[in-house]
Amino acid sequence: MKKLIFFLLLLLSTTIFAQQKRVETSIDTTKNKIGAEFKLTLKTSVDTLSKVVFPNLKNIGALEVIQSYPVDTVKNNDRYELIKKYGLTQFDSGRYVIPSIKILINNKPYQTDSIAVEVTNVQVDTLKQKMYDIKDIQPAPDTIGNWWKYLLAVLLILGIGAGIYWFLKHRQKKKIEEEVYKTPIEKATSLLNNLEKKELWQKGEIKEYYSELTDIARNYIEEAIEIPAMESTTSELITGLRAASVKKKMVLTPETIENLERVLKQADLVKFAKSKPLEFEITEDRNKIQKAILTLDNSIPVEVINEEDTLLNEAQRQKQIALQLKKKRNNRITISVASVLFLLLATTFYLMATRGFDYVKDNLIGHPSMELLEGEWVRSEYGNPAVIINTPKVLKRTDLTKSLPKEGLALVKEMQSFVYGSMIDQFYLMVSTLKYKQETQVDLKKSVEVYLQTLESQGAQNMIVKQEDFETKEGITGVKAYGTFTRVNPENNDRDRMYYEVLLFAQEGGLQQILILHQEGDKYANEISERVLSSVELKHEGR
Known part of the structure; x- marks a missing residue:
């Protein structure tokens, strides 16, 4: 009898435990840093007619709910598996317990399991971490651009022209009604x-x-x-x-x-x-x-006019009215178009007088370099060791190993190159990094000479070269070569005068290179070059 009672109690407790286990509880990690997200997951399996209610909470115990994710539903034959996730965080270090949460399934409460978690401090080594001054407030990039201003101006001028046309039409129609x-x-x-x-x-x-x-x-x-x-x-x-x-x-x-x-x-x-x-x-x-x-x-003596003459006079009158309306309509169109053209010309001449001819030409007709400058810039890492740089467009990976001589290629362990444009475009930007198979002491000045010889082999003529030292914000020094050269444009055989800037840095076991080419005198390209080069940041391997 005692054995039977014990078996029944065991069976009852097992049944109750099984009922409570209708909600599975899990967490992605039990140890995280201050402010990092713990992702708590609740999972239950019910039939298609069941109603499940997950609570909408701002805090679970001592942890703050920073994200309540939508419920995911997975159908498995005639049952639904419902998955609810909560994003939790804590800004004080220590050990915490995520308490059990009450879930309603068909208005019947079920409790989730409690889970212990640990929040740790972020370790900062002030001896190895380089300290920097606080940067100035930077203006937010203008992702929209100025196109809407020109569109608004054009719409305003067209609206004025339409208003003039409507005014003249209303006035002339009234005048014709009075005149005829x-x-x-x-x-x-x-x-x-x-x-x-x-x-x-x-x-x-x-x-x-x-x-x-x-x-x-x-x-x-x-x-x-x-x-x-x-x-x-x-x-x-x-x-x-x-x-x-x-x-x-x-x-x-x-x-x-x-x-x-x-x-x-x-x-x-x-x-x-x-x-x-x-x-x-x-x-x-x-x-x-x-x-x-x-x-x-x-x-006045009355002249006898037959019916035919009366109809003829009325037809002539209607024809006269139609001719006058047509003439007035043409006059309205002429005046409205002339007004719009006058406003456009007046606005153009005003901008030319205040901003200059180039400003009007570049904004009305367009300028490739200006569009690059005013577009949305990106900051990315390229190569290994990485070159971190701001560019008007994302640079595309390309294979330049084929351009290396065989004896040079034999010394290179790894080479990664990224470019925008091509050597014959109005603007060209290239970032390249290479690592040698053996530890090599790189002579940057000789590397510059080799680099310029490569440009000459690619069609650069009458090259003017200037060199100076270059230092990044992190204090890494390199060599900068800049100047001009002449190239023959293969599309029209014209001779273009190009401006170039080359930066070379010798890193551990390798070389980092930046090349910028654009037409001489292109003020927008000059601004792009200044902005690109002022953003250069280098990373050592393993940093």
Whole structure:
């Protein structure tokens, strides 16, 4: 009986333990440095209908949760394996325990295992570690560039041109609607109504009011009665009107012509003698003009026009309107394009006056070296022992061992070369490192001579050479050779004057080399060279 009870208790405890083990707990490492990440992994296997809830925690025990990773789901036949990871860290050294975490599976709690971890200090050997001054604040690189400024300027100028076109279209359309009428009396009546809507004399603009009022009357007389009313004086106009009325057999009373003459003379006094009529006089003069125009129109003998002539006149009128619209549209386009061109030219000349012709040419047309200079630079290590350098583009690995003579190649244990461009491009950059099979005392000055001879063998002519010592920020000294030479461009057979800079450093059992080539006088390439060479940092083997 005792054995049976013991067996049942053992079976029960095993069942409970198995239930608790539905969540597996693991960690990538139990020992890490201050601030480093411990990756805690929780794993459980459930059927497809089960619901599992992992807690969203900011801290687990004394460790901070710096990253709560998404749950990974792996389907295995008719079951799901759910994997949840937490990134933990601690900024104080010592021994810590990651406590158990409660996981809900179908609303039933399950506990994870607790794990002990250790956080250690970062060992710093101040005797071997070289100390440097604090660097100045460096500006963030402009990864966007200035293209958006030019795009904004172009859009602004095009917007101004579109605004001018819309303004002219709106104004000319309104003007055409005012100008094209079936008859002179229709036009005069419409203009008189528009004049009253302006309320000029109410605003104190009496001279402008009388000027427009008399122009309406004169224009009507010129179009309807066909006498030169616009260019005539008041006396000449009245004399011509009387003569035309007799010639055209118009029935006019002396009062009509006298009222018109009186208003015209009143207008002359307002325009030239600065006379200021009273309000009721202005109203009376307007009514007299309107009455005179209507009387003149009614007195003109009516010509009998058949229906065909009426349709023909309407067709001619519509054709006239279409021609005027087309002409106005062409004028709008011409003015808008001319405005845009003027703004572009004005902006171009302003930039040329303030920044110079080269600035405008390089920014509008483009310049390869400028694009390299203003692009996103990279800092990388190349070769062994490594050359750490900033470059406008990532250098590509290339095999230059074939260019070495056989006797030289026999001495080389390892050679690694990285380049941008080619020897015939406007800009060329090369970083190369080599290690000798046997320990060799490298004479840098002789190495420079050999290097320059190699350039001559590749087509360099009339070479000018200058040499000086070069020292990196870490205090490593080398030799710098620079100058100019002439090369024949194989594409067009032109002779280009090139500027070169060569840096050589003798490291333990090897040589580190940097070569820069570009066209002489290229200011952007000069800035690239300065920026590249000022960033050079060298590493010893094993450092």
